[in-house]
Amino acid sequence: MRTKITQILGIQHPVFQGGMAWIADANLAAAVSEAGGLGLISSINGGVEAVRREIRKARELTQKPFGVNIMLAAPDAAEIADLVVEEGIGIVTTGAGSPAPYMEKWKAAGIKVIPVVASVAYALKMQELGATAVIAEGAESGGHVGDTHTLALLPQIIDAVQIPVLAAGGVFDGRAAAAMFIMGAAGVQVGTRFLLARECRVHPVYKERLIKASDIGTMVTGKSLGDAVRALKTPFTKKFAAMEADPAVSADEVRAFGTGSLRKAVFDGNLAEGSFLAGEAAGLAKREESAQEIVNDIISGAEALLKTAPDLIYGE
Amino acid sequence: MRTKITQILGIQHPVFQGGMAWIADANLAAAVSEAGGLGLISSINGGVEAVRREIRKARELTQKPFGVNIMLAAPDAAEIADLVVEEGIGIVTTGAGSPAPYMEKWKAAGIKVIPVVASVAYALKMQELGATAVIAEGAESGGHVGDTHTLALLPQIIDAVQIPVLAAGGVFDGRAAAAMFIMGAAGVQVGTRFLLARECRVHPVYKERLIKASDIGTMVTGKSLGDAVRALKTPFTKKFAAMEADPAVSADEVRAFGTGSLRKAVFDGNLAEGSFLAGEAAGLAKREESAQEIVNDIISGAEALLKTAPDLIYGE
Numbered sequence: 001m002r003t004k005i006t007q008i009l010g011i012q013h014p015v016f017q018g019g020m021a022w023i024a025d026a027n028l029a030a031a032v033s034e035a036g037g038l039g040l041i042s043s044i045n046g047g048v049e050a051v052r053r054e055i056r057k058a059r060e061l062t063q064k065p066f067g068v069n070i071m072l073a074a075p076d077a078a079e080i081a082d083l084v085v086e087e088g089i090g091i092v093t094t095g096a097g098s099p100a101p102y103m104e105k106w107k108a109a110g111i112k113v114i115p116v117v118a119s120v121a122y123a124l125k126m127q128e129l130g131a132t133a134v135i136a137e138g139a140e141s142g143g144h145v146g147d148t149h150t151l152a153l154l155p156q157i158i159d160a161v162q163i164p165v166l167a168a169g170g171v172f173d174g175r176a177a178a179a180m181f182i183m184g185a186a187g188v189q190v191g192t193r194f195l196l197a198r199e200c201r202v203h204p205v206y207k208e209r210l211i212k213a214s215d216i217g218t219m220v221t222g223k224s225l226g227d228a229v230r231a232l233k234t235p236f237t238k239k240f241a242a243m244e245a246d247p248a249v250s251a252d253e254v255r256a257f258g259t260g261s262l263r264k265a266v267f268d269g270n271l272a273e274g275s276f277l278a279g280e281a282a283g284l285a286k287r288e289e290s291a292q293e294i295v296n297d298i299i300s301g302a303e304a305l306l307k308t309a310p311d312l313i314y315g316e
Numbered sequence: 317m318r319t320k321i322t323q324i325l326g327i328q329h330p331v332f333q334g335g336m337a338w339i340a341d342a343n344l345a346a347a348v349s350e351a352g353g354l355g356l357i358s359s360i361n362g363g364v365e366a367v368r369r370e371i372r373k374a375r376e377l378t379q380k381p382f383g384v385n386i387m388l389a390a391p392d393a394a395e396i397a398d399l400v401v402e403e404g405i406g407i408v409t410t411g412a413g414s415p416a417p418y419m420e421k422w423k424a425a426g427i428k429v430i431p432v433v434a435s436v437a438y439a440l441k442m443q444e445l446g447a448t449a450v451i452a453e454g455a456e457s458g459g460h461v462g463d464t465h466t467l468a469l470l471p472q473i474i475d476a477v478q479i480p481v482l483a484a485g486g487v488f489d490g491r492a493a494a495a496m497f498i499m500g501a502a503g504v505q506v507g508t509r510f511l512l513a514r515e516c517r518v519h520p521v522y523k524e525r526l527i528k529a530s531d532i533g534t535m536v537t538g539k540s541l542g543d544a545v546r547a548l549k550t551p552f553t554k555k556f557a558a559m560e561a562d563p564a565v566s567a568d569e570v571r572a573f574g575t576g577s578l579r580k581a582v583f584d585g586n587l588a589e590g591s592f593l594a595g596e597a598a599g600l601a602k603r604e605e606s607a608q609e610i611v612n613d614i615i616s617g618a619e620a621l622l623k624t625a626p627d628l629i630y631g632e
Contacts, residue, residue: 002630120531120599140465147532149456149465151486151495152596156531159600170467179467179495181628182621215436215472216463224561245540247563280468283436284475305498309625312497314318 001299004164005133005186009091009112011065012036013299015177016135016166017291018191019043019069019093020143020277022266023202026054030061031199031291036299039066040093043080051080055087065090067114072097085109093135096144103129116168116189118146123157123165131163135189138169142192142279145169145220145228150180158184172281174301181302182309190298192279197291205269206276207288209234215283222258225251232276236261240275317615320480321449321502325407325428327381328352329615331493332451332482333607334507335359335385335409336459336593338582339518342370346377347515347607352615355382356409359396367396371403381406383430388413401425409451412460419445432484432505434462439473439481447479451505454485458508458595461485461536461544466496474500488597490617497618498625506614508595513607521585522592523604525550531599538574541567548592552577556591 003014015037017029021044029039039062041054051068058066068084070077073096081102084092092099092106095116099106106113112132117123123134136157138150148156150169158165164186171177171188180188195202195210209232221240222229231237243249243257258275265274289297319330331353333345337360345355355378357370367384374382384400386393389412397418400408408415408422411432415422422429428448433439439450452473454466464472466485474481480502487493487504496504511518511526525548537556538545547553559565559573574591581590605613 140468150467152456156599175499178498182494183491283472306625309622
């Protein structure tokens with residue numbers, strides 16, 4: 001499948017793998033890029049030198065383009081911003097903050113910058129800064145979420161900007177991908193489904209819980225802290241929500257309870273203290289698969305639907 | 317456009333108008349049905365006899381099929397359940413409760429029952445009860461909402477049931493409609509956009525506020541009461557949310573503040589005390605139009621996208 005974004009980035013399929021903190025490493029990113037999508041290494045991977053090692057490892061695993069997702073709110077964001085230049089990274093996606101301080105440097109280095117945005121206002125700001133494209137992320141997605149959901153958000157951002165718009169949040173298989181393409185998306189970003197990739201290092205308990213999740217298996221916590229996050233419903237998220245609702249518990253206590261919880265999910269599969277970030281489409285999760293199988297299923301599913309779409313008009 | 321649902325109901329276009337309380341009257345429903353969609357009269361319209369009058373008035377305004385949406389949690393639901401049989405209504409949609417007590421009677425009267433559902437479990441229950449179809453309503457929609465959003469909810473419900481599934485929540489124009497059809501929906505239900513119909517009686521301030529709304533212009537309140545509702549952000553919703561968050565304010569006081577608020581929005585355009593129910597797609601609202609223009613725009617937009625969808629594969 002060819003779109004504006006495959007042309008600009010020189011990739012085969014318009015499928016990005018979400019740059020998930022502590023999860024998106026060289027193995028996963030390289031496997032997705034090898035499958036023809038765009039793999040992304042997260043900047044939250046144990047510090048600047050660890051990210052450098054992941055970048056170099058990914059280069060050994062694939063000749064194809066991959067990128068780095070930079071969490072701009074992180075304390076080492078400025079160092080990571082330099083690292084991607086030093087390491088000759090060609091594609092950067094950004095989240096949780098503004099890339100403004102780094103845009104000039106990155107553009108001088110030829111880096112294509114594709115911010116994740118959750119609102120029209122932010123998409124416009126990113127276009128003005130010179131972003132190559134934006135990823136409109138609906139609040140169905142796992143992890144940090146905004147207020148508006150993909151089906152309503154995507155067309156509003158497409159109407160507002162001139163640069164290509166990718167869609168994220170709720171995209172699990174070829175059906176949602178076809179839906180996004182027919183609405184005008186230049187690509188899709190997929191997070192939750194890649195948690196199930198064989199090349200994804202999350203603890204087996206994480207994968208099991210995703211496969212068992214129902215359509216109402218996730219919840220958003222942290223709104224009272226100004227830091228809304230979607231994760232699987234677990235003893236941890238339920239306790240977190242109860243603490244948030246309890247006027248006797250301070251915001252600092254709630255924050256302290258959450259600190260390190262993602263790592264406890266990813267590495268230990270700890271249901272009592274771990275935050276198993278996941279999107280609403282986790283209910284569609286069925287099995288572990290290779291990254292190649294996931295990319296193929298999404299793209300071949302979407303293409304089959306797009307090909308036969310005209311038949312729907314006089315369908316039955 | 318022909319789908320399973322147009323065939324079953326004998327309607328021209330697979331577009332339902334949401335049966336919005338205090339809003340969906342004979343004028344609106346008849347105008348939507350005349351335009352080839354399915355108009356629906358709300359059972360919350362001022363009592364059983366008022367609903368009877370609306371039904372009879374709609375019959376004078378159109379020969380085409382229309383239906384009644386029954387809010388099952390309402391105190392007069394049992395009387396409305398009899399009314400639709402007495403008045404020879406052919407199509408009933410239901411919300412906010414289980415239609416189980418009435419299914420036998422309705423089926424004996426030849427009524428096709430299409431419940432609005434917000435989860436897979438509820439969709440399965442409705443199929444078991446003999447529903448003709450279900451409307452999978454994502455929490456992007458205005459009014460009472462569940463937890464899961466359309467892009468993630470629709471495929472999970474389609475995978476779970478054998479009856480036709482319509483999609484609601486976030487469907488404003490032909491883009492979202494095409495997206496829902498390509499994902500397998502047999503139809504779409506549209507609420508917010510029909511608030512802008514010339515035939516819709518909501519106060520001019522309601523329509524103005526919809527047209528001014530941005531992509532982040534709605535919010536959900538009432539979660540703490542077990543009664544989550546999406547509406548435009550106004551002085552009323554902000555105060556409601558603040559009362560909910562305040563441990564010094566009892567749930568009863570919050571509920572009392574909300575009582576009658578929808579009518580104050582619909583009839584008085586009262587921003588301080590009115591609840592302007594609206595979905596996330598309100599940000600796409602641009603102008604008042606006739607119901608005919610709205611239905612035509614949604615369907616012609618969707619058909620044009622479905623027709624050219626194969627070109628997307630080798631698009632750029």
